Amino acid sequence: MSDNLKMIHLTNISKTFYPGTPREIKALKEINLHIEQGEFVVVIGSNGSGKSTLLNAIAGNIMVNEGNIAIDGNDVTRKKDFERSKYIARIFQDPFMGTASELSILDNFRLAALRTRRKLPIIGIDAQFLRTVKDKIAMLGLGLENKLEQPMGALSGGQRQALTLIMAIMDEPKILLLDEPSAALDPKTSEIIMQKAKDIITEFKLTALLITHQLKDAQTYGNRIIMLETGSVSHDLKGEEKAQLSTTDLVEWF
Amino acid sequence: MNFFLAALMLGLGFVSLGLGIYISMRIFNIPDITTDGSYTLGGVVTAVMLTQGFGVGISVITSMLAGALAGSITGFIHTRLKINALLAGILVMTALYSVNLTLMGRSNLPLINLPTVFNWVWFAEAESSKQLVFFIITAILLCGIISLLLKTDFGLAMRATGNSEPMIRALGVNTDAMKIAGLALSNSLVALSGCFIVQYQGFADINMGIGIVILGLGSVMIGETLTNALNVQSIVLRLLGVMLGTIAFRLILAFVLSKGVNPNLLKLFTAAIVLVVVALPNLKRKD
Numbered sequence: 001m002s003d004n005l006k007m008i009h010l011t012n013i014s015k016t017f018y019p020g021t022p023r024e025i026k027a028l029k030e031i032n033l034h035i036e037q038g039e040f041v042v043v044i045g046s047n048g049s050g051k052s053t054l055l056n057a058i059a060g061n062i063m064v065n066e067g068n069i070a071i072d073g074n075d076v077t078r079k080k081d082f083e084r085s086k087y088i089a090r091i092f093q094d095p096f097m098g099t100a101s102e103l104s105i106l107d108n109f110r111l112a113a114l115r116t117r118r119k120l121p122i123i124g125i126d127a128q129f130l131r132t133v134k135d136k137i138a139m140l141g142l143g144l145e146n147k148l149e150q151p152m153g154a155l156s157g158g159q160r161q162a163l164t165l166i167m168a169i170m171d172e173p174k175i176l177l178l179d180e181p182s183a184a185l186d187p188k189t190s191e192i193i194m195q196k197a198k199d200i201i202t203e204f205k206l207t208a209l210l211i212t213h214q215l216k217d218a219q220t221y222g223n224r225i226i227m228l229e230t231g232s233v234s235h236d237l238k239g240e241e242k243a244q245l246s247t248t249d250l251v252e253w254f
Numbered sequence: 255m256n257f258f259l260a261a262l263m264l265g266l267g268f269v270s271l272g273l274g275i276y277i278s279m280r281i282f283n284i285p286d287i288t289t290d291g292s293y294t295l296g297g298v299v300t301a302v303m304l305t306q307g308f309g310v311g312i313s314v315i316t317s318m319l320a321g322a323l324a325g326s327i328t329g330f331i332h333t334r335l336k337i338n339a340l341l342a343g344i345l346v347m348t349a350l351y352s353v354n355l356t357l358m359g360r361s362n363l364p365l366i367n368l369p370t371v372f373n374w375v376w377f378a379e380a381e382s383s384k385q386l387v388f389f390i391i392t393a394i395l396l397c398g399i400i401s402l403l404l405k406t407d408f409g410l411a412m413r414a415t416g417n418s419e420p421m422i423r424a425l426g427v428n429t430d431a432m433k434i435a436g437l438a439l440s441n442s443l444v445a446l447s448g449c450f451i452v453q454y455q456g457f458a459d460i461n462m463g464i465g466i467v468i469l470g471l472g473s474v475m476i477g478e479t480l481t482n483a484l485n486v487q488s489i490v491l492r493l494l495g496v497m498l499g500t501i502a503f504r505l506i507l508a509f510v511l512s513k514g515v516n517p518n519l520l521k522l523f524t525a526a527i528v529l530v531v532v533a534l535p536n537l538k539r540k541d
Binding site: 111 | 405407408409418421423424427428
């Protein structure tokens with residue numbers, strides 16, 4: 001029974017960059033990780049520990065050298081990033097990567113709404129779509145719902161990051177990958193974004209992976225925490241054990 | 255006066271070229287030099303087919319398909335073989351020279367007493383009014399079609415591919431395939447321009463494409479200077495800007511020639527004008 005609940009199944013995955021050269025880096029070493037539906041996993045670790053590589057391996061931005069990756073029971077090991085978007089929505093660290101600045105807010109949302117579908121040569125933005133987007137953006141309470149025709153580039157990083165969160169749920173994903181979503185933002189905006197992300201993950205019962213360097217965030221959010229060290233999982237706590245962790249405990253892990 | 259009328263017609267005939275360059279250069283951010291070859295290719299295919307007795311319609315379509323093929327080869331070399339876009343374009347352009355020469359069998363092919371697209375304008379009498387009406391209608395039609403396309407879901411995905419590749423890949427778009435499709439579209443428009451111009455000037459020439467990419471780029475830049483000055487966001491108006499830019503560029507060149515400048519220096523002036531248009535915004539920013 002529990003096998004059906006596995007949303008992400010990583011079996012023995014390894015990734016080596018520049019193999020056979022002096023620059024060889026073993027970024028991931030035979031990682032086995034099973035993430036269940038609805039788990040909100042916080043990933044911590046020092047720079048170069050393999051956090052981003054892990055996220056990119058799940059998203060399909062990099063192909064693993066060895067091992068298997070299954071999502072929701074489907075083997076996706078050889079699938080490219082744009083094929084895995086069927087299951088996965090991503091929030092990038094850089095808000096400029098997650099949005100197209102020359103396109104209007106509305107156009108960005110149209111594309112986000114089509115994440116799992118083909119982009120056909122038909123005009124998809126109609127009055128109803130406009131209303132849906134307006135309502136969703138109004139939930140943020142930033143007043144952006146009246147600026148839908150503005151180019152995305154006219155907004156601040158925080159506003160753009162907030163919008164990418166809403167864009168992620170335009171077409172309900174199974175998995176949400178967040179790579180330090182608030183690293184480029186000021187402390188106040190950062191907190192708003194993290195809170196919003198948590199609300200969305202809870203409301204839509206998403207399986208989520210969050211990379212963060214903020215130990216406070218690591219302690220506050222998620223119901224499971226893993227720590228990576230030179231490409232291997234060194235700590236893995238969930239449920240009660242995770243809840244009882246203090247930031248001091250986390251500091252000691254490093 | 256006739257001189258400027260001819261310039262206006264050439265400008266209108268180049269609108270398709272301007273739109274093609276706008277797509278590769280502005281939408282996809284790819285400086286595509288294939289243009290020089292695919293423009294000639296469009297003209298050569300048209301000239302060869304018309305002299306062989308094929309219908310006008312089928313000749314126009316075939317020339318566009320030939321351009322699309324050239325563009326998709328550049329796209330394939332760039333995306334799948336990971337060759338720099340400039341180099342990929344130069345490779346295909348160079349190869350097209352031989353293709354064009356082989357297709358024509360000679361370096362210049364005149365079209366005398368053959369049907370042309372201008373015959374489609376049945377309601378006009380004089381040849382020059384047929385041409386003018388044809389060019390105006392096609393220019394407006396093309397601007398309309400391309401701006402509609404750019405508003406569709408597919409068009410939005412095209413624009414996002416050139417603007418934010420990580421985002422649009424995460425949203426399920428195969429950006430390699432999209433770039434190949436974009437370069438195919440761009441070069442089919444460029445070839446269409448070659449097809450029209452050959453019928454307008456009455457001959458195809460192996461060297462007709464030299465510097466055409468700069469002409470197209472200059473047209474797009476002039477158009478953008480215009481739309482930026484007016485702070486225009488809408489795609490339709492931006493494409494109309496490209497159309498006006500193409501015509502304006504031709505008129506400027508006609509003006510230069512009318513002042514008695516040696517026609518041999520025309521390319522030099524073309525390059526100089528483009529340089530001024532490109533450099534102007536950078537110089538302004540300094541104060």
